[in-house]
C-alpha cells in the first residue's frame with residue numbers, strides 16, 4: 001500500500017492549523033461517540049458494586065480490581081497476554097477499518113476536539129482565531145486568551161482528577177482535597193497529569209498524532225488496498241476547477257470533474273492536509289473533509305461522496321476484497337490468542353501458596369521415635385472474597401504417613417491478605433529413605449475450585 005510520505009518536518013512543527021468549523025453526519029457521529037466514551041470514563045470510578053469499584057488500580061497495595069476480580073503483580077502474565085491480544089486486535093482492526101480508532105475513539109483526538117471547541121467559543125471562527133493570533137496584544141486579546149487557558153486548565157484538571165481516581169478511590173481523594181491532606185504522590189500525579197493533558201490536547205494537539213504516536217507510522221504496514229480509508233475519488237473529481245454557469249462553459253469547463261477546488265476539505269482538516277493528494281499518514285481519519293465536501297456537492301447539485309469512506313482499490317475503480325489472506329491470517333491468530341487468554345483467565349486460581357522448609361533443623365527426633373519436619377506456610381488470598389482454607393499434606397510414598405499440625409486449621413485469610421505460620425509434619429516411625437516427597441494442599445472450605453498444591457520434601461534422619 002503506497003501512502004504519500006509527506007515528511008512531518010515539511011508539515012512544520014510550529015505551524016498552527018486553524019481548522020474551520022464544519023457540520024454534518026460524521027461530525028455528529030464523532031460527538032456522539034465522544035459523549036459515550038467520556039461518560040463511561042467519568043462515571044466508572046464513582047460506581048461501587050458490592051462495596052467495590054469495578055475498576056481500581058491500587059498501586060500502593062499492588063492489587064488491581066477489574067470487574068469483580070483482583071489481580072496481583074504475580075498476574076503480570078495476564079497483562080502481557082492481554083497486551084499481545086490487544087496488539088493483534090489493533091492489527092486486524094486497522095487492516096479492515098483503517099484509522100477508525102484515531103478518528104472516533106482515541107483519547108487524544110476526542111479530548112483535543114473538545115479543547116478546540118472551547119477555543120472556538122472564546123476566539124471565534126478559524127479566520128478570527130488567526131487574526132487574533134497575528135494581531136498585537138491588547139485588552140481584548142489578553143482577556144480572550146486568559147479565559148481560554150483558564151477553562152483549558154480546569155478541564156485538564158477534571159480529566160486528570162478522574163484519571164487519578166482510578167488509582168485512589170474517589171471518596172478518599174475528594175476527602176483529602178477537602179481536608180487539605182493530599183499526599184505528595186497525590187499532588188505530584190494530579191499536577192503532572194493536568195500538565196500533560198493541557199500540553200497534549202490544548203497546545204500540541206494533532207502534533208501528538210503526527211510526531212510521537214507510532215500508530216500513524218504503522219499505518220502503511222497495516223493497511224492495504226482493501227482497507228477502509230477516507231479517500232478522494234480522483235476519477236470523479238479531476239480535473240478540478242471552478243465551474244462557471246452552464247451557459248458560460250467552454251469545452252475545457254465541460255471536461256472538469258466534480259471537484260470545484262473550493263479547498264473546504266483542506267480548511268476543515270485538523271492536520272491541515274489535502275486529502276486530494278492521496279492517503280497520507282497525517283490523516284487521522286476524522287472524516288470532517290467528507291462532511292465539508294458533501295455539503296459542497298449538495299450545493300452544486302452533484303452526488304455526495306466525492307470524498308468518502310472506501311478502499312483505495314474501490315476508489316481506483318476496482319472491487320474491495322473484504323476476505324483476503326492478511327485478514328484471514330490476523331483473524332485466525334487473534335481467535336487463537338483470545339481462546340488461550342480466555343482459557344488462562346478461566347482456569348486462573350486466585351490464591352498463592354509457598355512452603356519453605358525450616359533451614360535450622362532438617363528434622364527433629366521426638367519422644368517415641370517420631371520424626372518432625374517444620375515448615376513456614378504462606379497463603380495469599382488473591383480472591384475478591386474472604387476465605388477459610390483447609391491445609392493438608394499427603395506423602396507420595398506409601399511407606400510414609402505424616403500428620404499435620406498447626407495453630408489453627410482451617411485458616412481464615414481475608415481478601416488481599418497473606419497468612420504466614422508454622423506447620424509441623426510428624427511421621428510416627430522412621431523409614432530408610434532419607435528424602436521423601438509429599439504434597440501440601442490448601443483449599444477453600446467454601447469453594448473447592450480454589451485449591452493449590454505445592455511439592456515439598458520430608459527429611460528422615
Ligand code: SF4
Nearest residue numbers: 259260262263265293
Ligand atoms: S471540498 Fe470537495 S469540492 Fe471542495 S476542494 Fe475539497 S474535494 Fe474539491
Ligand code: SF4
Nearest residue numbers: 269283284286287289
Ligand atoms: S484528511 Fe480528512 S479525514 Fe484526514 S485528518 Fe484531514 S479532515 Fe480528517
